[in-house]
Amino acid sequence: MQKIDLLIKNGFILQFNTNKDFFQKKSIIIDKGKIIEIGNNEDLSKKYDPKQIISAKNKIVMPGFVNTHTHLAMSYYKGLADDLPLMEWLQKHIWPVENKFMKKELVYNAALHGAAEMIKNGITTFNDMYFFGDETAQACEKVGIRAVLGEGVLDFPVANYQNANEIFSYIKEMNEKYKDDELIDFAIAPHAIYTCGKENLIKAKELASKLDLLLHIHLSETEKEVNECLKKHILRPVEYLDSLGLFENKVLIAHGIWMNDKEMEILSQKNISVSINTKSNLKLANGFTPIKKYLKHEVNLSLGTDGVASNNNLSMFEEMGIVSTLHKTLNNNPTFLPAEQVVKMATINGAKSLNKEKEIGSIGIGKKADLILIETNDICVQPVYNPYSHLVYVITSEQVKDVIINGKIVMKDRNLINVDEEEMVERAKYYKSKILKFNHIKN
Numbered sequence: 445m446q447k448i449d450l451l452i453k454n455g456f457i458l459q460f461n462t463n464k465d466f467f468q469k470k471s472i473i474i475d476k477g478k479i480i481e482i483g484n485n486e487d488l489s490k491k492y493d494p495k496q497i498i499s500a501k502n503k504i505v506m507p508g509f510v511n512t513h514t515h516l517a518m519s520y521y522k523g524l525a526d527d528l529p530l531m532e533w534l535q536k537h538i539w540p541v542e543n544k545f546m547k548k549e550l551v552y553n554a555a556l557h558g559a560a561e562m563i564k565n566g567i568t569t570f571n572d573m574y575f576f577g578d579e580t581a582q583a584c585e586k587v588g589i590r591a592v593l594g595e596g597v598l599d600f601p602v603a604n605y606q607n608a609n610e611i612f613s614y615i616k617e618m619n620e621k622y623k624d625d626e627l628i629d630f631a632i633a634p635h636a637i638y639t640c641g642k643e644n645l646i647k648a649k650e651l652a653s654k655l656d657l658l659l660h661i662h663l664s665e666t667e668k669e670v671n672e673c674l675k676k677h678i679l680r681p682v683e684y685l686d687s688l689g690l691f692e693n694k695v696l697i698a699h700g701i702w703m704n705d706k707e708m709e710i711l712s713q714k715n716i717s718v719s720i721n722t723k724s725n726l727k728l729a730n731g732f733t734p735i736k737k738y739l740k741h742e743v744n745l746s747l748g749t750d751g752v753a754s755n756n757n758l759s760m761f762e763e764m765g766i767v768s769t770l771h772k773t774l775n776n777n778p779t780f781l782p783a784e785q786v787v788k789m790a791t792i793n794g795a796k797s798l799n800k801e802k803e804i805g806s807i808g809i810g811k812k813a814d815l816i817l818i819e820t821n822d823i824c825v826q827p828v829y830n831p832y833s834h835l836v837y838v839i840t841s842e843q844v845k846d847v848i849i850n851g852k853i854v855m856k857d858r859n860l861i862n863v864d865e866e867e868m869v870e871r872a873k874y875y876k877s878k879i880l881k882f883n884h885i886k887n
Contacts, residue, residue, distance in 0.1 A: 445493040448475040449851055454485050455500025455817065458507070458831055459807050460788065466831055472505065474813040477626065477851035481809065496853065498846055502821035504831055506787075507806050508568025508814040508847065509760040510794025512719040513660075513698040513748025516572050516591075517551040517580055519558035520875045521753035530666060530728045538753060544882055546603045550875065551576040555583035557868050558752070563589060563855050565758045566844040568814040571696065571719070571748070571798055573633040573660055575603035577618050581628045588854035588862050590814060592798050593618075594633030594660040597648050599641050608644040612651055619655050626850055631658040637681055638669060645688055652693045658798060659690060664707075665699040666730050682707035691716055696797050698748060700738075701731040708741040717744040717797035720789075722767045724750035735771050736780065746794035760790050764836045783832035817846040 452472040459482075471485040473492055481488060518538075525537035551574070562570055569590040574580065577593045584591045595615050597608050605611045615632055622628040634640040634648045640661075652659045664670055664681045677684045682703065685691060691714035700718040703711075711718065720733045738745055747763045749755050768786045772778050795805025803812050818839060820828050825843060828834050847855040854861050 450474040451494035455505035515751030516558040518751040552579040559587040594631040719748040
């Protein structure tokens, strides 16, 4: 018998486009971080000798969620300043607190907290935009989560650098350090067109091209941003970035609310993806992403939670439910965005937006074993007629029981394996007291 690392036994396997046999129990064989076979448990048990076995009885086994826009180390700012307009929220609360407290130690601990919270929500990969990427990478490795870490680029001094040239050097260093890491990739994240000028946008583009890295940028998040871009450049935001050549790279746009058809056509032609952050956008009253138009132009759409300072949680289940129900109403069409399409936005579309669809985002032979197991034997879940419908409209993060990333179990029966949850809760309370004291004095 062949020795293997892990057997997931007798689950309901969610493989896209194969719904007919969903309720036939199957097992998954995992070795060296990858899925090597899927089939009948009796047959597989005769071939393989697993080091570990997870029973998936009464559980949905599905690809882990891919959260395509986050600010992980803002985890300690959850609920700090709510019910405010975007710029007031940033300028009067978030940026001053970050300026005071953003140090390596806080970023590591807050990232550890956020990464653990993501796993609790069934997220196995996330795409981040923040600072001190090395500390965030270390936290992610400890928890065991997969990450694309976009180091923020701005024109003014922030966090771990005094100017953009320093951060470009840092990105080169981090890319070299983590280039062979199984879980961590680095990216370049010019914050936005209103915080990053033409010169640094072009430098970011050139470095991304040289190192073959993802570019991740906030764009068209507010109507004011679009109007200011038109006033300053006589171009809309997508047209402006296209004129600078940014879309010759692999680019992921966060938000993309205030887009017109011409911009969408550019994104479609250049194969640019957009991360939709519905709950955060609703909470900050930024507007509604024109999903129907994006789909018409065949733009790849994925889901992001944004950071917990603006969302205020990391639930992809909540994002799926909100985006589906909201846009049915906005389009006056209950058939718009069917559940399976929304689940794909939260998984395989997210993987595609990170250029990782051949590795993650769906269940298949040779793919990385990034999987979540969801309990269905629950009064709040039963009966189950359609798994996609339940994932979008019924199931919550509390039903995520087990999480496997890169073939390793990182959560079992909702208990995190690699970190002490009680310790992290107490550490969050400690930082809260310091941050709250400063924010009250400031205001």
